[in-house]
Structures are given as C-alpha cells and as structure tokens.
Amino acid sequence: MFLEVALPLPLLQTFTYRCPSDIFHQTQPGQRVLVPFRNQRVSGFVVKKTEQPPKDLPANTTLKEVLELIDPSNLVSAELFQLAEWVSDYYFASRGEVLRSCLPPKSNPKMHKIVMLLQGGLDALERDEQTAELSLKERQLLRVLGEHQALELKELAQRAGFEAGERDLRRLVSNQCVQIQHQLAEPAVTPRFQKSVALRAHTAVEALKLTGQQNKVVQSLKARQGPMPVAALLEELSISPSALNSLHRRGLVVFSSEAVRRDPLRSVAALSSSNERTHTSEQVSVLKELHEALSSASFVPALLHGVTGSGKTEVYLCLIEASLQRGRTALMLMPEIGLTPRVAEEFRQRLGPDIAILHSGLSDGERFDEWWRIKRGEARVVIGTRSALFAPLENLGLIVVDEEHDPSYKQQESPRYHARDTALVRGKLAGALVILGSATPAVETFHNARSGKYRYLRMKSRVQSRPLPEVTLVDMREEFKTSGKPAVFSGTLQAQVAQRLERKEQVLVLLNRRGFSASVLCRSCGQNIQCRNCSISLTFHRAASRLVCHYCSYEQRVPKLCPRCSSEHLYFQGDGTEKVEALLEKLFPKARIARLDRDTVQRKNAHAAILRRFQNGETDILAGTQMISKGHDFHNVTLAAILSADSSLSFPDFRCAERTFHLLSQMSGRPGRGELPGQVLIQTFHPEHYCLKLVAQHDYEGFFEKEIRFRKMMHYPPFTSLANLLVRDRDLDKAAHLINGIGKIVQKLAAGQMRLLGPALSPLAKLKSEHRFQLLIKARTRQQLREVLKQSLRLAEEEGLETSKIHVDIDPQNIM
Ligand code: ADP
Ligand code: ZN
Ligand code: ZN
Numbered sequence: 002m003f004l005e006v007a008l009p010l011p012l013l014q015t016f017t018y019r020c021p022s023d024i025f026h027q028t029q030p031g032q033r034v035l036v037p038f039r040n041q042r043v044s045g046f047v048v049k050k051t052e053q054p055p056k057d058l059p060a061n062t063t064l065k066e067v068l069e070l071i072d073p074s075n076l077v078s079a080e081l082f083q084l085a086e087w088v089s090d091y092y093f094a095s096r097g098e099v100l101r102s103c104l105p106p107k108s109n110p111k112m113h114k115i116v117m118l119l120q121g122g123l124d125a126l127e128r129d130e131q132t133a134e135l136s137l138k139e140r141q142l143l144r145v146l147g148e149h150q151a152l153e154l155k156e157l158a159q160r161a162g163f164e165a166g167e168r169d170l171r172r173l174v175s176n177q178c179v180q181i182q183h184q185l186a187e188p189a190v191t192p193r194f195q196k197s198v199a200l201r202a203h204t205a206v207e208a209l210k211l212t213g214q215q216n217k218v219v220q221s222l223k224a225r226q227g228p229m230p231v232a233a234l235l236e237e238l239s240i241s242p243s244a245l246n247s248l249h250r251r252g253l254v255v256f257s258s259e260a261v262r263r264d265p266l267r268s269v270a271a272l273s274s275s276n277e278r279t280h281t282s283e284q285v286s287v288l289k290e291l292h293e294a295l296s297s298a299s300f301v302p303a304l305l306h307g308v309t310g311s312g313k314t315e316v317y318l319c320l321i322e323a324s325l326q327r328g329r330t331a332l333m334l335m336p337e338i339g340l341t342p343r344v345a346e347e348f349r350q351r352l353g354p355d356i357a358i359l360h361s362g363l364s365d366g367e368r369f370d371e372w373w374r375i376k377r378g379e380a381r382v383v384i385g386t387r388s389a390l391f392a393p394l395e396n397l398g399l400i401v402v403d404e405e406h407d408p409s410y411k412q413q414e415s416p417r418y419h420a421r422d423t424a425l426v427r428g429k430l431a432g433a434l435v436i437l438g439s440a441t442p443a444v445e446t447f448h449n450a451r452s453g454k455y456r457y458l459r460m461k462s463r464v465q466s467r468p469l470p471e472v473t474l475v476d477m478r479e480e481f482k483t484s485g486k487p488a489v490f491s492g493t494l495q496a497q498v499a500q501r502l503e504r505k506e507q508v509l510v511l512l513n514r515r516g517f518s519a520s521v522l523c524r525s526c527g528q529n530i531q532c533r534n535c536s537i538s539l540t541f542h543r544a545a546s547r548l549v550c551h552y553c554s555y556e557q558r559v560p561k562l563c564p565r566c567s568s569e570h571l572y573f574q575g576d577g578t579e580k581v582e583a584l585l586e587k588l589f590p591k592a593r594i595a596r597l598d599r600d601t602v603q604r605k606n607a608h609a610a611i612l613r614r615f616q617n618g619e620t621d622i623l624a625g626t627q628m629i630s631k632g633h634d635f636h637n638v639t640l641a642a643i644l645s646a647d648s649s650l651s652f653p654d655f656r657c658a659e660r661t662f663h664l665l666s667q668m669s670g671r672p673g674r675g676e677l678p679g680q681v682l683i684q685t686f687h688p689e690h691y692c693l694k695l696v697a698q699h700d701y702e703g704f705f706e707k708e709i710r711f712r713k714m715m716h717y718p719p720f721t722s723l724a725n726l727l728v729r730d731r732d733l734d735k736a737a738h739l740i741n742g743i744g745k746i747v748q749k750l751a752a753g754q755m756r757l758l759g760p761a762l763s764p765l766a767k768l769k770s771e772h773r774f775q776l777l778i779k780a781r782t783r784q785q786l787r788e789v790l791k792q793s794l795r796l797a798e799e800e801g802l803e804t805s806k807i808h809v810d811i812d813p814q815n816i817m
Contacts, residue, residue: 309670329398519575
C-alpha cells in the first residue's frame with residue numbers, strides 16, 4: 002500500500018511512500034504522517050492513498066516507508082482539503098504549504114534527536130586511553146554521554162561545550178558507539194491550564210479550628226459555591242499560598258486543573274442591549290435580495306457596492322445573524338483587523354460569544370484556542386484576515402469579504418493566493434452566499450458584476466442622508482508660485498486646520514510614507530544613500546536617529562559625510578509622517594496631535610490605544626500613513642487632508658492609478674460621518690490627472706470607465722490572464738542565467754499566442770540581498786497560460802535549471 006505525501010516545503014512535487022497497513026487504513030487525505038526525507042524526518046500531508054505503486058517509478062527504486070501517523074484524527078475537512086487542492090493547482094503552490102494553512106498555528110511538529118550511548122561507546126572510551134582512537138570532540142561527547150546515557154542532541158552539544166551536529170556523530174554511529182533516535186517533540190502551542198481550588202463537599206466548616214487566613218479562604222470559597230482560580234483567590238484575599246496548602250493537607254479543599262480560553266477580545270464589554278435600528282431604504286432593499294440568496298442555500302456571488310458610510314457593516318451583521326438562524330456558520334474577512342478593532346468589538350457586542358477572531362496580532366496561544374473553538378463548533382462566526390479563509394468552519398452559509406479591493410488579500414509569498422478569489426471557490430464548495438463589499442470595487446470585480454457573473458447591489462447614499470464630503474484639489478504649483486518655496490502644508494490647508502481646531506472638530510492628515518525624510522542625497526556626487534541589501538534609498542527616522550530600510554529593516558547611523566565622496570553636503574529630501582507630526586506641532590502648538598504608522602504601533606495594543614484616544618476626542622489631529630484611512634468610523638472628523646497624492650501615481654505598476662483611487666476615496670470617506678458635514682483637501686502637482694478629478698467627484702463609475710479602457714488597450718486583466726515569473730538569487734549571474742533560461746523556454750512555447758514583458762530586472766532590482774528578475778506573461782485565456790507554465794516548468798526541470806528558484810505569481814497584484 003502506498004501514500005502520496007505533500008511536504009510543507011516550497012516544492013511542487015509530491016512523494017510516494019510505502020505504508021504499513023495499519024497506518025494506511027487509519028489515514029485520510031489531509032492527515033499528517035511522519036516520513037523520512039533527505040536524512041531527516043519530516044511531517045507531510047497525505048494527499049492520496051493507492052494500492053498501486055506509481056506508474057512512472059524508475060525500475061529498481063525502493064520506496065521509503067511511512068514511519069508514523071501524526072494526527073490521531075483528521076484536522077482537515079474534506080471541503081478544506083478540496084479547497085487546498087484548488088489553491089495549489091491554480092496558484093502553482095506547494096500542496097504541503099497550502100494544507101499547512103488549514104491547521105492550527107505552529108502545528109508543524111519539531112523532531113528531537115536523542116543520542117543514546119551504546120556499550121560500544123563505553124568500550125571505545127576505555128580503549129581510547131591506550132589507542133587514542135577518538136577525536137577530541139568524540140571523546141568529549143562520549144564522556145558527557147557516559148554521565149547521562151541519553152541526551153537531546155542540542156543539550157549534548159551544550160554540555161560538551163561546543164557546537165555539535167549529526168556530522169560530528171557520524172563515525173560514532175557507524176562504529177556502534179552511539180545511536181540516534183528521532184522523537185516527535187511536544188507541539189509548540191498547547192492549551193493553557195489553570196489551577197483552581199474548591200471546598201471539599203460536605204465539609205462542616207463551622208466545626209473547624211482555623212487560622213485567620215485559612216478562615217478567609219474557607220468563607221470566600223463557601224460564598225462562591227464552586228471552584229475559583231488559585232491566582233485570583235490569592236490576590237483577592239492577599240494571602241500567601243501556604244494557607245491554601247495547609248488547608249489542602251488537612252483535606253478541606255481540593256485542587257483541580259482546567260483548560261482556560263485565551264480570549265483575544267477579553268477586554269470588550271459583553272453583549273449590549275440590542276439596539277434595533279431602522280434600516281435605510283437602501284439597506285432594506287439590499288437585505289431583501291441577499292436574504293433570498295441566503296435562503297436558496299446555494300452558491301451566490303454578489304458585489305455590495307456601497308459608498309463609505311452607507312452602512313455596509315449593518316448589512317453584514319443582519320446576514321450573519323440570518324445565517325446562524327438557519328443553522329449555518331459565517332465567515333467574514335477583513336484586510337487588517339488590527340486597524341479596525343471597532344468592527345470586532347461591534348460584532349462581539351451584537352453576536353455574543355459565538356464569534357472567534359483570527360489575525361496576526363493575536364498570540365499563538367490565542368490563535369490556537371480560537372482555532373479549536375471553531376473546530377469544535379463552539380464559535381460559529383469567524384472574523385479574520387486573509388488566512389482565516391482556511392478556518393475549520395463547517396456548514397458554511399455565508400462569506401463576506403469586506404473591502405474586497407484591498408491589496409492585502411493577496412499573499413506576497415508562497416502560497417501566493419488571493420483570499421477574495423479563493424473565498425469564491427470556498428463559497429462554491431460550501432454552497433454559500435459570498436458577498437464582496439467595497440466602496441471602490443477592484444476593477445476586475447466590478448467588471449465581473451457588470452458582465453453578470455456576480456449579483457450587483459448598490460448603496461449610493463450615506464445613512465441618515467449625510468452628504469458625502471466636498472473634495473478640493475489644492476494645486477501645489479500655485480502654492481509654490483505665491484510662497485516661492487516648497488511647503489509641506491499649503492496655505493489653504495493650514496487655514497482649514499486652524500478653523501477646525503477653533504470649532505473643536507477633528508482632523509485627519511494622510512501622508513503615505515513613514516519616517517522623517519524619505520532619502521538622503523549627496524549634493525556633491527548626486528548619490529542617494531542606499532540600503533546595503535536592497536536597491537532602495539534609506540529613510541531618515543529622526544526619533545531613532547537612524548537611517549532605515551523600509552523593505553528589509555536594515556538600519557545604520559546617520560553619516561556626517563557622504564559614504565561615497567566624503568562630501569559634507571548631505572541633503573535630507575522628501576517628507577514622512579514623522580516630519581508631518583513635528584511640523585503640525587510647530588504650527589499648532591495648542592493642538593493635541595498623535596501619529597499612527599508602523600513606527601508608533603510597535604507595542605502590543607498601541608494601535609488600538611491611539612485610535613481609542615482619537616475616537617474619544619482626546620486627540621485633535623491624527624496624522625499617519627494609509628493606516629488612518631481604513632474603515633474607521635470617527636464621528637467628529639470634519640476634515641481629511643492628503644498631503645501628497647502624486648507619488649503613488651507614477652509607480653511602474655499598471656495598478657497604480659487604481660491603488661491611488663482606492664486610497665484617496667477611502668480617505669475621502671472618513672470625514673462627515675457624524676452630524677457635521679465633511680471636507681477633503683488633496684494637495685497635488687497634477688490636479689488635472691483623471692484619477693484625482695474623479696476622486697473629487699466621488700465618481701467611481703467614471704473612474705472605472707477610464708481604467709477599463711486603458712486595461713483593454715494595454716492588454717491587462719480582466720482582458721488577459723497574468724502571471725509573473727520571478728527569479729531571486731544572491732548571485733547576480735546565477736539569477737540572470739536562470740531568468741534567461743526559463744525566458745527562452747516560455748518564448749518558444751508562447752510564440753504568437755501571448756505577450757511577454759521581459760525578462761528584465763524587476764523595478765526593485767535588489768531586495769534583502771537578492772537580485773530580482775521577472776518575466777510578465779499575458780495570455781488571452783487562463784487555460785493557455787496554465788498549459789504554457791506547466792510545460793515550461795517541466796522543460797526547465799529537464800534542462801537542469803534550478804526550478805525551485807523560479808517563483809510563479811498567478812494574478813500578481815504587485816509587479817515591482
Ligand atoms: P460603511 O462600512 O458602508 O462605510 P458603516 O457600516 O461604517 O459604513 O456605517 C456608517 C455609520 O452608520 C456607522 O456609525 C453605523 O453604525 C451607522 N449606521 C449603519 N446603519 C445605520 C442605520 N440604519 N441607521 C443609523 N445608523 C446606521
Ligand atoms: Zn557624495
Ligand atoms: Zn533593505
């Protein structure tokens with residue numbers, strides 16, 4: 002009997018192992034087994050069971066045997082297994098890596114290597130006095146083992162006082178001095194237990210002679226009528242553990258241990274009284290149609306296109322409730338929950354303990370507990386970021402992908418899946434309603450809705466007929482003419498901010514770059530100070546007094562002289578949020594100013610704290626990167642200022658106009674969400690750019706028309722299928738050789754059918770010490786694209802090219 006096994010490594014191929022019949026009969030696809038692989042023992046996922054050896058097996062190869070079954074029960078449901086198969090097939094991704102996303106966090110088991118002393122080792126040690134047959138290292142290892150018999154390899158090395166690996170043991174193993182055994186280590190994350198204490202039943206406390214402290218404990222436990230966590234009891238009564246222990250010795254109390262849940266939302270207030278809302282007429286009609294779709298209990302994809310502040314969250318909540326009432330579960334994906342703690346809180350308040358949340362800001366323990374609550378069916382609603390798509394929900398009735406246009410849904414490393422597109426596949430497998438929600442849908446999504454692939458639902462007005470904010474483009478060329486010097490804040494903007502402060506209203510200021518100055522330029526030699534590992538200018542961070550690379554986190558001191566020509570004429574160029582904050586403080590000394598960007602949210606919960614203070618009106622101005630644009634619902638904000646709209650319009654990426662439109666529209670959606678109307682100021686040197694003009698007019702459809710024409714003309718999605726072949730290597734020549742090799746193969750196969758861009762250096766030519774080349778392939782149909790890619794990779798393999806260094810990115814979102 003045989004098992005086909007996928008390893009959680011970046012490999013496209015799978016491996017076949019012989020399998021003992023007892024293990025064979027216990028396993029299902031998706032379950033994990035321990036297998037030997039390149040002198041290691043690794044865990045792999047069973048993807049297929051067969052009773053025949055693989056057909057293409059070369060003659061007289063002996064297959065290795067499966068060692069152990071790891072998961073006693075299958076953690077991957079049949080539906081998720083199917084989904085994982087689709088993801089790996091569609092995205093050319095490692096099946097093992099995709100399946101790993103379906104498991105609780107950190108569940109890749111580690112192996113312990115236990116080194117055991119054999120009689121031969123003792124003999125050798127004895128003989129060695131005369132023969133000196135052992136090396137210095139071997140002698141030392143055997144001596145340590147002589148004291149302990151068996152030790153974990155790492156510990157053995159530590160006690161022996163030097164770095165030791167399996168290589169140092171090779172001769173000892175073959176001379177039968179020691180033996181190495183591989184054992185599965187304890188999992189990295191396990192349930193947390195808590196010690197509790199309770200009064201033993203039928204204890205007549207009145208008859209006892211007790212010390213003062215003991216009496217306190219007894220009275221407190223009696224009042225409680227049940228077990229109480231020991232730590233909490235000790236703290237509450239401020240007594241020492243010895244009082245408890247002596248009660249325990251006398252047999253008066255019993256200790257117990259129970260699993261406790263690590264709850265990521267523990268600080269959120271419990272269920273508030275359900276405040277029934279009267280829905281807007283648009284919410285009513287959208288809900289009517291979506292309720293119908295939900296009750297059909299079959300796959301329905303829908304786009305909910307609602308302007309910012311139209312009340313989309315309310316629609317999601319009603320449908321989640323409806324799905325639960327029908328006995329089905331619900332999944333809601335969001336771009337980044339850390340950015341919008343409000344939403345998770347609102348959901349907890351409305352839906353109670355039924356919800357679980359999953360995102361990268363949780364501790365491993367919290368994620369572990371949430372995963373198991375979902376798996377056991379205790380949590381029937383999951384709110385999470387991209388990877389929550391693989392949450393082990395059963396009987397899924399509804400999937401919501403909020404802000405479906407957000408680029409963070411595409412994973413940038415392997416497996417490179419797009420969570421929105423994969424959500425549609427999961428919905429299809431589950432027979433669920435899938436709602437893609439956005440104020441500014443992705444061009445592809447809107448195209449699909451218009452061509453009838455998705456239901457299209459529109460909400461055009463804000464709740465309570467609040468107007469959309471008035472958007473003004475501030476022409477920075479004019480500003481320059483009047484002031485004669487480059488300014489971060491235009492006069493118009495300064496006046497507007499002053500006015501809001503006067504009226505005790507709040508202001509948001511966006512500049513999508515952190516740090517103080519974008520780069521440091523030498524005026525003598527013209528050189529920008531670059532990262533050592535990347536072809537990127539270093540950014541000056543004033544608070545830390547360092548130059549920092551935003552791509553690899555490399556840092557260095559700020560040099561006094563140019564590192565190339567030793568000139569002292571270094572010039573700090575371009576502005577970042579740190580400078581914006583400093584300038585605001587100078588301009589408005591009385592205002593309370595906060596900054597939100599990746600630098601200010603390093604500490605856990607810092608993020609939520611900054612947002613909460615702003616929400617509560619303890620801050621007047623919040624400056625920051627795109628983090629301030631996402632989904633927040635601040636009611637007292639009446640002005641949003643965007644300092645530089647231009648930089649992102651000129652990136653070498655066909656989506657740069659779309660990205661800019663999304664960001665500026667999101668930002669324009671923030672002010673005016675309360676009683677007071679809002680205003681938006683956008684500073685730009687290109688006020689005539691169609692993207693900015695259409696943002697100002699809140700004209701999504703107009704933008705789409707422009708953009709779709711451009712996509713058609715330039716043969717970009719949705720009119721073509723796109724794949725990016727990326728090659729990365731520390732060695733420039735090797736990388737160039739590899740991209741040329743695969744490039745030639747693709748060119749031959751694609752001749753006349755597809756458009757190729759490249760092979761060429763990637764716009765980010767060097768990143769994290771790796772040189773990067775890419776080849777962009779545009780095909781008329783997906784089928785063609787897949788065929789060519791498959792064949793190309795196979796031919797490349799046959800030609801002996803290092804295919805593991807060719808990264809395939811299907812539907813790339815980022816081609817830099
Ligand atoms: P969107 O996600 O569409 O930008 P939100 O869901 O954040 O909009 O809703 C905007 C605001 O309107 C929120 O404060 C929300 O609580 C409120 N809201 C939603 N629906 C209603 C309603 N029917 N009546 C009153 N307020 C509502
Ligand atoms: Zn210089
Ligand atoms: Zn770098």
